[in-house]
Amino acid sequence: MAHKFINEINPGETIDDIYMVTDPILRSTTRGDLYIAMYLSDRTGRLNGRMWQATEAVYNSLPKPGFVHIQGRSELYANNLQIVVNNVSVIDASKVNLDDFLARTDKDTDQMFEEVKKIVGQIKNPQLKALVGQFLADTELMEKFCKAPAAMKLHHSFLGGLLEHTHSMLRVAVAILPLYPQVQPDLVLAAIFLHDIGKTEELTYDMAFSYTDSGQLLGHITQTLLMINKKADALAAKGTPIDKSILDTLGHIILSHHGQYEFGSPKLPATPEAFMVYYIDDLDAKINQVTAAIDSETGDSNWTGWKNALQTKLYKKRIE
Amino acid sequence: MAHKFINEINPGETIDDIYMVTDPILRSTTRGDLYIAMYLSDRTGRLNGRMWQATEAVYNSLPKPGFVHIQGRSELYANNLQIVVNNVSVIDASKVNLDDFLARTDKDTDQMFEEVKKIVGQIKNPQLKALVGQFLADTELMEKFCKAPAAMKLHHSFLGGLLEHTHSMLRVAVAILPLYPQVQPDLVLAAIFLHDIGKTEELTYDMAFSYTDSGQLLGHITQTLLMINKKADALAAKGTPIDKSILDTLGHIILSHHGQYEFGSPKLPATPEAFMVYYIDDLDAKINQVTAAIDSETGDSNWTGWKNALQTKLYKKRIE
Amino acid sequence: MAHKFINEINPGETIDDIYMVTDPILRSTTRGDLYIAMYLSDRTGRLNGRMWQATEAVYNSLPKPGFVHIQGRSELYANNLQIVVNNVSVIDASKVNLDDFLARTDKDTDQMFEEVKKIVGQIKNPQLKALVGQFLADTELMEKFCKAPAAMKLHHSFLGGLLEHTHSMLRVAVAILPLYPQVQPDLVLAAIFLHDIGKTEELTYDMAFSYTDSGQLLGHITQTLLMINKKADALAAKGTPIDKSILDTLGHIILSHHGQYEFGSPKLPATPEAFMVYYIDDLDAKINQVTAAIDSETGDSNWTGWKNALQTKLYKKRIE
Amino acid sequence: MAHKFINEINPGETIDDIYMVTDPILRSTTRGDLYIAMYLSDRTGRLNGRMWQATEAVYNSLPKPGFVHIQGRSELYANNLQIVVNNVSVIDASKVNLDDFLARTDKDTDQMFEEVKKIVGQIKNPQLKALVGQFLADTELMEKFCKAPAAMKLHHSFLGGLLEHTHSMLRVAVAILPLYPQVQPDLVLAAIFLHDIGKTEELTYDMAFSYTDSGQLLGHITQTLLMINKKADALAAKGTPIDKSILDTLGHIILSHHGQYEFGSPKLPATPEAFMVYYIDDLDAKINQVTAAIDSETGDSNWTGWKNALQTKLYKKRIE
Amino acid sequence: MAHKFINEINPGETIDDIYMVTDPILRSTTRGDLYIAMYLSDRTGRLNGRMWQATEAVYNSLPKPGFVHIQGRSELYANNLQIVVNNVSVIDASKVNLDDFLARTDKDTDQMFEEVKKIVGQIKNPQLKALVGQFLADTELMEKFCKAPAAMKLHHSFLGGLLEHTHSMLRVAVAILPLYPQVQPDLVLAAIFLHDIGKTEELTYDMAFSYTDSGQLLGHITQTLLMINKKADALAAKGTPIDKSILDTLGHIILSHHGQYEFGSPKLPATPEAFMVYYIDDLDAKINQVTAAIDSETGDSNWTGWKNALQTKLYKKRIE
Amino acid sequence: MAHKFINEINPGETIDDIYMVTDPILRSTTRGDLYIAMYLSDRTGRLNGRMWQATEAVYNSLPKPGFVHIQGRSELYANNLQIVVNNVSVIDASKVNLDDFLARTDKDTDQMFEEVKKIVGQIKNPQLKALVGQFLADTELMEKFCKAPAAMKLHHSFLGGLLEHTHSMLRVAVAILPLYPQVQPDLVLAAIFLHDIGKTEELTYDMAFSYTDSGQLLGHITQTLLMINKKADALAAKGTPIDKSILDTLGHIILSHHGQYEFGSPKLPATPEAFMVYYIDDLDAKINQVTAAIDSETGDSNWTGWKNALQTKLYKKRIE
Numbered sequence A, B, C, D, E, F: 001m002a003h004k005f006i007n008e009i010n011p012g013e014t015i016d017d018i019y020m021v022t023d024p025i026l027r028s029t030t031r032g033d034l035y036i037a038m039y040l041s042d043r044t045g046r047l048n049g050r051m052w053q054a055t056e057a058v059y060n061s062l063p064k065p066g067f068v069h070i071q072g073r074s075e076l077y078a079n080n081l082q083i084v085v086n087n088v089s090v091i092d093a094s095k096v097n098l099d100d101f102l103a104r105t106d107k108d109t110d111q112m113f114e115e116v117k118k119i120v121g122q123i124k125n126p127q128l129k130a131l132v133g134q135f136l137a138d139t140e141l142m143e144k145f146c147k148a149p150a151a152m153k154l155h156h157s158f159l160g161g162l163l164e165h166t167h168s169m170l171r172v173a174v175a176i177l178p179l180y181p182q183v184q185p186d187l188v189l190a191a192i193f194l195h196d197i198g199k200t201e202e203l204t205y206d207m208a209f210s211y212t213d214s215g216q217l218l219g220h221i222t223q224t225l226l227m228i229n230k231k232a233d234a235l236a237a238k239g240t241p242i243d244k245s246i247l248d249t250l251g252h253i254i255l256s257h258h259g260q261y262e263f264g265s266p267k268l269p270a271t272p273e274a275f276m277v278y279y280i281d282d283l284d285a286k287i288n289q290v291t292a293a294i295d296s297e298t299g300d301s302n303w304t305g306w307k308n309a310l311q312t313k314l315y316k317k318r319i320e
Helices: A056-061 A109-120 A124-137 A139-147 A161-179 A187-194 A214-219 A220-237 A245-254 A272-296 B057-060 B107-121 B126-136 B139-147 B161-179 B185-193 B211-217 B221-237 B244-256 B274-298 C056-061 C110-120 C124-136 C139-145 C162-178 C185-192 C212-219 C221-239 C244-256 C270-297 D056-061 D108-122 D125-138 D138-147 D161-179 D184-194 D211-217 D220-237 D244-256 D273-295 E056-061 E108-121 E126-136 E137-146 E159-178 E185-194 E213-218 E218-236 E242-254 E272-296 F055-061 F109-120 F126-136 F139-147 F161-179 F185-194 F214-220 F220-237 F246-255 F272-295
Strands: A015-026 A036-042 A046-052 A066-077 A082-090 B014-028 B035-040 B045-051 B068-078 B080-091 C016-026 C036-043 C045-051 C064-077 C080-091 D014-028 D032-040 D045-051 D066-077 D080-091 E014-028 E034-042 E047-050 E066-079 E080-093 F014-028 F034-042 F047-052 F066-077 F080-091
Touching: A015 A082, A036 A056, A036 A082, A066 B057, A082 E137, A109 A124, A109 A139, A109 A161, A109 A187, A109 B244, A124 A139, A124 A187, A124 A220, A124 A245, A124 E066, A124 F066, A161 A187, A161 A272, A161 B161, A187 A220, A187 A245, A187 A272, A187 F080, A214 A220, A214 C124, A214 F246, A220 A245, A220 F220, A245 D014, A245 F214, A272 B274, A272 E034, B014 B057, B014 B080, B035 B057, B045 B068, B045 C221, B107 B139, B107 B161, B107 B185, B107 C221, B126 B221, B126 B244, B126 B274, B139 B161, B161 B274, B185 B221, B185 B244, B185 B274, B185 C162, B211 B221, B211 C244, B211 E218, B221 B244, B221 D056, B244 B274, B244 E185, C016 C080, C036 C080, C045 C064, C045 C124, C110 C139, C110 C162, C124 C185, C124 C221, C124 C244, C139 C162, C162 C270, C162 D161, C162 F014, C185 C221, C185 C244, C185 C270, C212 C221, C221 C244, C244 C270, C244 F126, C270 D273, D014 D056, D014 D080, D032 D056, D032 D080, D045 D066, D066 D244, D108 D125, D108 D161, D108 D184, D108 F080, D125 D138, D125 D184, D125 D220, D125 D244, D138 D161, D161 D184, D161 D273, D161 F109, D184 D220, D184 D244, D184 D273, D211 E242, D220 D244, D220 E218, D220 F047, D220 F246, D244 D273, D244 E213, E014 E056, E014 E080, E034 E056, E034 E080, E034 E126, E034 F161, E047 E066, E066 E159, E108 E126, E108 E137, E108 E159, E126 E242, E126 F139, E137 E159, E159 E185, E159 E272, E185 E218, E185 E242, E185 E272, E218 E242, E242 E272, E272 F272, F014 F055, F014 F080, F034 F055, F034 F080, F047 F066, F109 F126, F109 F139, F109 F161, F126 F185, F126 F220, F126 F246, F139 F161, F161 F185, F161 F272, F185 F246, F185 F272, F214 F220, F220 F246, F246 F272
Parallel strands: A046 A082, B045 B080, C045 C080, D045 D080, E047 E080, F047 F080
Antiparallel strands: A015 A036, A015 A066, A036 A046, A066 A082, B014 B035, B014 B068, B035 B045, B068 B080, C016 C036, C016 C064, C036 C045, C064 C080, D014 D032, D014 D066, D032 D045, D066 D080, E014 E034, E014 E066, E034 E047, E066 E080, F014 F034, F014 F066, F034 F047, F066 F080
16 A cells, blocks of 8 residues: 655545654643654655553653554644544554655666776776775675765755765766876775765664764764774785775875865865865765755745855756 | 076076066165166076166166066175176067966967867857857957966966866866756856956966956956956847846856855855856866975975965875 | 725725735645735735635736735734735736835935035046946936945845945045045045945845845946946947056955955955945944844843844943 | 164264164173174164173173163174174163154144044033043043054054044044934043053053053953043042943943954944944054055055055055 | 742643743734733743733833732633733832742852852962952852852853852862962962952843843953952052052953953963963863753753754763 | 084084984085085984085985984084084984983873873773773883873973873873762773874874874874774674774764864764863863973063964963
8 A cells, every 4th residue: 555645645534554753742731631742754744743642651662763653633733734643553664665754866776886886896906996895895884885865964865865976976086087197096986985985874864864873973984984994904804904005095085075174074185186086075965955956946036045054045047 | 599597507607698687676885886686587596686886777777577688697695696797688578488487388278279169169058159259259368368377376377377277177077067967068168268267367477477456456256257248248239149147147157166255256156057167166276286286396205395275285105 | 095004904904905915825725725825015014815716827927026906804813914815916016106115215315316426526536537427327327326225134224225325425435534635535435436336236126125136146246346347338438448547446446345255355455445445334334234223122121132243232221 | 962873874883872772692602702692773773783702791781672872883794784882881761862763653742632632522421521531630641642652563553653543533533423423422432532541551662662561461452441440430439430331331332342352352342332433443543554554665566565464465556 | 838830830720929020012902902911930931921901001010020929810822821910010029039030059059158268268379368358358249159140051050150160160270280380379269269250240140140231241251350450459448459460460361261252352361370260161161061951951862952052962871 | 422412512523423314405516516415403403414525325325314323523604503524324213312312201201101000990881991901901002102292392292292191181180070970980081091092103203203194194083093993893802892882982082172173173072071081181281381381481571472373472470
């Protein structure tokens, strides 16, 4: 049975479907009865839910957040649609069709990943090749790499976003590296492939996009560096260590790829390769962010609303 | 007769050649005799010059700065080489081989300009095509465009630097535009071609690189905008006006292409095309600046000296 | 018939008058019926309007924004006054008394403009005199100059504000120029007269205050510079060109009159005249902004609310 | 006997005159003999002085810095003029013509002070009038007020500079206050008169311009506030206390008159009067600083050297 | 009778108790009847109050803000609890149990003050000892010192907070001064004792925490300095003046103890003692602010909400 | 034979001793003869060295930088002492008394290290205890820890500085932790012990203080984190893994201990422990830096020279 999307619900309908519950709160009415206020959502929107005559046991059973099967009814209250919940039961995330709850790249994930592998396959330096191979061989990690978003909000914030962003950056690099012969392609390609790999540990994206504790405490830049060093340790344990100077040069590109201290880079770019990765990353992220913002505001105006991260409105009108 | 370069002069030689004189000062010795102190230079270096028993008339005749024919002798004074000038006569700049005095791109100017014309020839929008054509048809301006440096100091600061920088940016744009189908290629190509055209008025580069009064008062961003508007007025006078919205959209890319207020952009990028031109400009300038800095420091150290504009040293060592 | 002002409407009244409609949206009720939500406003305030049983044709006919004749009825809904619209027809702006919709200077516009002309009539330099004359002779532009606001929000944001601000600045300049004999009065007076003339193109103020596309893309500083250059071109075409150095010196004052890069000035003040215009502009704007803020908060407190643009509250108590 | 100015000394002359000695150091030659290195200066310049065969007693007798009578001889050493000192004796500052050592306003001090008194005589509020009177009656302080510089370096850095700057600001205020009727003139005039009075304690200017310990530890803004409060205490002791609210409103203008935290103002302007005093102060200081910089660079160039405090060069060319 | 706390009121109850009224406004209904809207609060929360059929006389009688005896009834309106006021009479603050209205330190005030006196009793320098004694002897001031909060919001914002913060800082100083023998303990202890004493004049805390006019105009740093100078004047009047250099060194610590210009310090730390006081102040404030924020967010999450002043969320999970 | 210190050499002496050579350059005289210019130094100073009639072979043999045995003669040239080198031979660093070349803590290293071990011995959490034990058991690393400087320049820039700084911070923590019972002592002590351990890899200090390539590319914050993770991996390999949440909480303190992005911290403090370590680090560093600066300027002035890193001069005068 197809999922009934939040933005398709009319007042007065019977509800019998799976939704994500967030921020449930147990409250007492002014008469002392307990009830649960909660949000019910999928990727199309969010409604208030109310379960009257609730018990503390029901409240305690609820995931915070998580998936629940809801039986109840929609109604208009003070001009807003809400769902009166009669019955609620917890659903394991594995039984849920995640696509109903999280936005997803509209590109072909498999094809992008094949192209990524093909591009990093061009790396000639045997040590960087081995290091990249170590990551590609980690199938569990590669699955996360293909599934993670590239960011919480600003750009490529959808499932597969990390892969789409990395794939796009690699294609830009392949296109412009021949124009800058002084820049070492192996370093650029390996660094782009790995630059945000720590996002797989910084973010969770099984039900909604949020930060892990580790991600919040360390940040993906540091997490990426730790992951690279673990893979290098594994290679060394196999008897094929990576030169410290290569590892540090690669690590430097990771540390400096936000380009400025204020954006969480503990080092400023100090090699041509670090500058190139920084600019390709910023270019790809901003073009995605700007075109997505323009596409999402469909009104008549020539301008989008104010974009705080860019400190401007965006102009939507095209020439011709 | 080949020019005797400053860095080839030994003490005790007879000097009879053309040099640039800068900052001449008329001074009196403690005994009351007049003499002229000056710098004599070409593109390989600069020496002190001294003309004893000078007159005010000779001093007044000197360009400040300009080219002079010097007759005299080199000598060591307090461990430094200097030139004792017996005779000085002013030389018109047209009779001077400028290559002895100013650094010059090592790329083929004609070939680059042909490629530039070919790339902007791809512009399909008839109004932008007409506007670009108006510039290409201005042969005097195009000569300057092929000759001007791209900046006083930081990047591409040599004759032909503006062309080399513009050419390189156009090639990057051609390479990556297919990867960003939402970005309008005509606007990007026209904007790159014109983005620094005002440098032809901001800078002088007939004897040395410096700012014109107009360049210092208005800056090349404003000068570029004024030049574009004059060409558009000329087109309108011919009966083929450019839509105001196209002209403003193009103008916006020019005004915002430094990306930040602190770098003299009075507007922040507000279109995908403006973001793309900003990043391509910054990428190309920084890669040139960084690789030139690395190439120019030939010592054994793995690091260059501190680069204030980048707030770091640069790492020179390559992998493998 | 006198206009019924928004802040005079009581619940339960019949409405039959002209208002400005903004942000109309066509929505469907949960039963699938179409209705239009809109704002209806004049200069005294804004109410929600609802037109039930609307059609797409009616929605399409509405200006976004613009003036409409409304027939309907006021009612209280959830404690707020709203207007139920039975009939709506578009009204041409030329038939509307603009004073009902936009705030206006309480000074005498004609008298201020006469004084402005008298003050700039003191300019002696023939070229600056000719340039200023070129503007004064452009009656269409001078009408806009007398009508435009000086800013969207912060200071002099009312019809006639640009004139009032320019007039006040000129009077300050006349008062203090004798105290600074090194400062060239002609430059200061011409620059003040023209400093914000681009606001006539940056802003619209026929129905409400907003930015034009051109204003948002280029900004009034650049627009002012383009206007000055067009007038100078016109003079040159008449055979009385303006010296480039005078034009650039004046242009520099325009470009630098915000005093800091962060405020959109692409150049910092580099002449005594540029510093004087910058300070007079800032002084006049801030005194207007501060006294207007104090006047508009009539409560008992000695302090206004927090003013974000000034990063402080303002102290209202006067000594006596 | 007229003072022999430093910039008039030729090599080989007998020296027998008063100079300021600064930074004397007792050194031993490589043979172990003691000698004293020192600077000798007046307001026209500074030369190295060397006293060979010196003793520790002579060194100890020298002021650091202070005035000394020098007997010796000028000579050229390594192309620089220096003074070989045979005899040195300490001179009391009271016996020195200070004008030989410190720059001084070229305006008439008495006349300026008379005008200052006349302008602040217009203050009508009896409490502010009494407070200002308290300062005017402090003849010792008023002498310092007429003698102190307005700053160490940037503007009005000459004897009488504080008076000249205050006088000029008061004249600007008198000229523009009628244009801003909402601004309370008594507060503005009193605040300008007193705004930098703490400079009399922040700076020393008996031999050279430098900071007092107290000035460096507290700063003139705080010192001014303390002085105002002492005078108010004195008035209160006489039975004519000043209202706390008036004292605080005046104090606020003093504290905020640098306009920004970064410039040492612990409060931002929060009254119209505070804004007016801030702008008049900045305007007067900058016009003085800019015109002085332009006047002091007499070369042919249209531009001065780079002014770090203004982040620009200054354009010297006047129109026509 | 125990106070009925705001967060204990249910709908439909009779109200007959004392509350604080803030921001009362006299409004007319759409029918022209007058009513008063107001907030009613105590330290547990705030509700809307409505008095229908009000008169201007009643409105005028209300304190703005202040304590009132309210007779009326609670009711639900649009899902929110509000109080319908039948009768309101003004109550003098002296008759109110302040603890119902303002949070208070949970430490023993008397004991903390005893320890403070004991610690500053260790000061050996006779002048600093005398100065501190002058403050301790001012019983009215010491009462305020024991009662004032340390800040409006960020840290120690409760009655007794200033004492608690000062006490804690003194204990830190006593603990670490032995580890830094170069730092002069007398200066550090005196400066800590006095560093925020101006808060007793900057803030009001009789009914709610807010700024005095004087506090807003001058700020507690300046107010502290003025208070110290008054006490020093009093000592001088008694014939035991304090050396200016000691007073200025102490004053400097006060002026610079916020450590940065942006935080309202007009001077940057320039002595070891100034650095130590700055760091101890910041350490104690931040630890209090952070632990209070963590304690106040009792939910399941490992993280608090976003803390704007700290630009981060806080991690609540403890190791064990 | 005692080392002849650079600051003890007089002109005309025979030189036969070990010095550090830096920046040797092979140059040709104007007659075409080769010579080597170099600096010769020890911890008391640096002189120019000249080796005339040098060969390329000798130049190639020189360390850049490193220790050499010099035979030659001192002479005065243009008023400066220089060393004419007749013979130069390379010396292995192991044969050099490092104390002649590098400044060293004047505290007892062994005793400080014992106290450090004793303090971190108080850690109770078994996992943190095990992790710290892993570091203490790494004798090679502990030797470096006892020998490294704490910084290149600003504070504790001498051999043993890292230990002295860490030791002092631990003592401060032990003193104040009892005053802040909410702060977890185990985390604070472990984090302080390890906070700068990466300096052992960031800096070299065998001949002079400089950065390693790795230090420059990654920085000591990242290097510390990598070292902690390696030790944790080693523990995990032994079957006693550290909880990820403990490792991340500790890692967060390391990453954030510079307190601000501009100082290279990629994360801002988000736990009470992170704030405490940040403040103790900054306090200890600044007190050391300030008192060292005051001690090193022994002149009569009450003030040191301008300290750029602190943006102020420092006041040297003590009270009484």
